Amino acid sequence: MNFLTEIVAFVVAIGVLVVVHEFGHYSVARMCGVKVLRFSVGFGKPLVRWVSKKTGVEWTIAALPLGGYVKMLDEREIDPESGQSIPPEDLPRAFNQQNVAKRIAIVAAGPIANFLLAIVLFSAVFAGGVTEPSAILSAPAPDTLAARAGFEGGETIVSIRDASGGDTHPIRSWSDLRWKILDASFDHRRIVLTAKTHDGTYDFPVSVAGINDADSEQDFMDTLGFTPGGGTLTVAGVEAGSAAQKAGLAPGDKLRAIDGRTVDNATSFIDYVKAHAGKPVTLTIDRAGKTRSVTLTPDLKHDAATGKEVGRIGAALGNQLPTVQVRYGPIESLRLGVNRTWDISMYSLRMFGRMIVGEASLKNLSGPVTIADYAGKSARLGPAAFVSFLALVSISLGVLNLLPIPVLDGGHLLYYLVEAVTGKAVSDRWQLVLQRAGLVCIVALSMIALFNDLARLIRF
Known part of the structure; x- marks a missing residue:
């Protein structure tokens, strides 16, 4: 069923x-007076066709439903059946006969349509309301940025501002906090996080040095020591013969602490267990309203993800985090939709630039297998999650197509910009050479993305 x-x-x-991307090309081409011959969703043999x-x-x-295209009248193409070029009366409606401004508009319309779709989808999510984890921090791991900033766990982040001054921006959810810190990280900015604690409200200066670990696949927030907390960790199941079963853990037990450390986040609990293979740890649990202590020794197991030997107790965990309902008015939703689309677009470009110069791993590239996996996961989470996923992929498609790589929209835009500046079109010979080079780039990127997909599939 999941598959x-x-x-x-x-x-x-x-x-x-x-459809949205190609309809952008199609609609602007029609407005510019260009004759459109075919609108195809997918490649290869037509399954359905009508005129x-x-x-x-x-x-x-x-x-093959992995793309599509809009075929326009072009006098450079020869009719394969008649061997003739286009009729003279259709010449004014040929794409290559349009002025450079119209050609730029037609080519740019596809990616722009993707960005507009993302704005609409994000705005709909913000206006309709979405349930997100609260911006409550779990106890950070030692020597992480969050720990050095003075966070101990349990703080609720309420706002963020630049340390150098400027406006204070409220933080309404964990997702909100994540995007704000990500933005500061790319700009290497010092920020101040204002948080509520059990005894008052305090400012925590944070210096976000950037995400420079080129080979890390760990979430950047975990790397910085920011993980959602304030939740309840419950034993959902126990493996037969495991350390958890031998110690007497049972489904329904609530984990309160491990070696005296408060437990409110599955990630930090699992990391602690992994680091204590073969070493006794003491769990404080709540069973039927009564508190008791249980001592167990995590088994030494091979971790396929890292290739290392780590500790495991053999228990499935349920993590119930506190949530908040985030909803905005129509105007504010539209503003946030535009801002979120812009932020993700800039993040994508920056990440791609970092991959080119070697500051970020090529493992960040994903292909159709990973997209399908996340599409299914987001669909199971509900309409809001799937709509947000659609918006994210729409932005990625728009950004990818604007890259100045021949065979992509960005490559054609580069030709037309050169023509606009020099007054001369790029020669057919040079276009052919660049097309081949661009095709090599696309094939290489596709192979890397597919390899990453298969590596993730085999690993998990």
């Missing part, structure tokens, strides 16, 4: 994004 959900969610996601009597456009749904 079927992933396939359906993936097809729906790709179908929506491709509009009004416009004469051939609409096609093809077998």
